[in-house]
Amino acid sequence: MSFPRRAGRGGKLAELAPERTLRRLELSVTRRLDGLLNGEHLGLIPGPGTELAEARLYQPGEDDVRHMDWAVTARTTTPHVRDLIADHELEAWALVDITPSMDFGTGAMVKRDLAVAALAAVGFLTVRLGDRVGAYLLRPDGLQRRPARTGKAALYATLQAVLDAPPAQPGDAAFDAPTLPGAITSLDRGQTRRGLRVIISDFLDPAPDDDPAADPAAPAVSGTDTGPAWERPLRRLAARHQVLAVEIIDPRELDLPDVGLVEMTDPETGAVHEIVLSKRVRREYAAAAAAQRERTRAALRRCGVHHLVLRTDRDWIADVARFALRQRRAAGRSLGGVRT
Incomplete structure (x- = not known):
């Protein structure tokens, strides 16, 4: 299998991370979406603020009674509520799978390129707010950590690092190279500050008989139907953070063409x-x-966790927009009459 030549920032990266298009996506979609992280952030997943502000008079029919400040109410004999201040300077961390299976593609792009596009979408929505974006790159030779930084320059550097990583040849993986379960565990243990966690992968899990015990820190779920080896560490990660799982799929992974004898x-x-x-x-x-x-x-x-599916043969920006709108509608139904 031959791999496509990867151009510099002015070519391939500009094509995969179209900043003008993503900015239009922000204005047309995310302006109607409240709370990618906690507080007054605009994005895909809703969430409230956490810091207490000053108390003020309760407005019937407008304020949430769960925010009632009973101490001030008892002291003044007038109902008061306490507002919440949005959290700022939060951190978003992405785990990007660039193992050999991600260098496959028969659609408009290979799966790794689509992973770069997904990371760009999340990154632009985050750095626009002044928050920090960091990444763990799951490579065949090990797990590479890129520290969380603010600004588009740092984001572009991370995107270019994913794009420029040389395709691994079969058998190049280090003996102790982390698997996806181990990488999720490392992300969970290494970044304890609450925020958004994005896992970008094809989530192809080896069969139980072929799984070399994976990572000792993240064993597979026990039982007759063990489930994927990454399920338990991802469940632990989701217990502390908001998690978005981006599944990258190529159409030839779903069905095969009628071409007779082939070498795979x-x-x-x-x-x-x-x-x-x-x-x-x-x-x-x-x-x-x-x-x-x-x-x-x-x-x-x-x-x-929230689950976004992107395919190499589809318009990924349209898929992200549809996903965002679905999440907002679901959040509106769950919040009911509570104001956000």
Whole structure:
């Protein structure tokens, strides 16, 4: 398999991170969305502020009774509420999977390029607010940490680092290189300050018989149906942070074309197999792929994280916009008449 040549910032990066288009997305979509993180932030996931402000008179029908300041109310004999001040200078951390399976693509781009686009979308929405963005890059040779910094220059440097990382050849992985479960655990333990956590990956989990015990710090869930090995660490991460899981998919991972005899190479192990793509093989492959996707969806749902699916053969900006609007509608239904 040949990998596309990666151009510099003026070419490939400008194509994958179209700042003007993302700015229009902010104005047309996120202006109607409250709270990417905590407080008066605009973005994908709603959330309240946490710092207490001064007490003021209660306005019937407008204020939430859960914000009632009972001490001031008792002292003045007049109902008072205490407002919440938005949290500022928060940190958003992304874990970007750039293992060999992410260098595959048969659509408009390879999966790694789509991961760069997803990171750009989250990054621009964050640095616009003055918050810091950091990243963990899951590479075949180890986990690389890029510190959280403010500003678009730092974001562009991180995007370029993901784009320029050389494609790994099968078998290049270090003996003790972290897996996705281990990388999620490292992100959880290394960044304790509450904020947004974004996991960008294809979430392809090895079969239990092929999983080399993964990471000892993040063992797979026990039981007959163990679930993906990354489920338990992701559940721990979601217990403390707002988590957005971005699943990157290529259409050829869902079904195979009718092309007869082909050689297939596992990008992670380098194993080569000759396979005749008969009607039965294609049908069984499609069923297995659908089962794998459902397994991923169910695990993310159990973890309580937001799930965004991006495909290499679709308009990713439109998919992000639709996802954002769905999240806002869901938040409006859950909040009911409570003002945000």
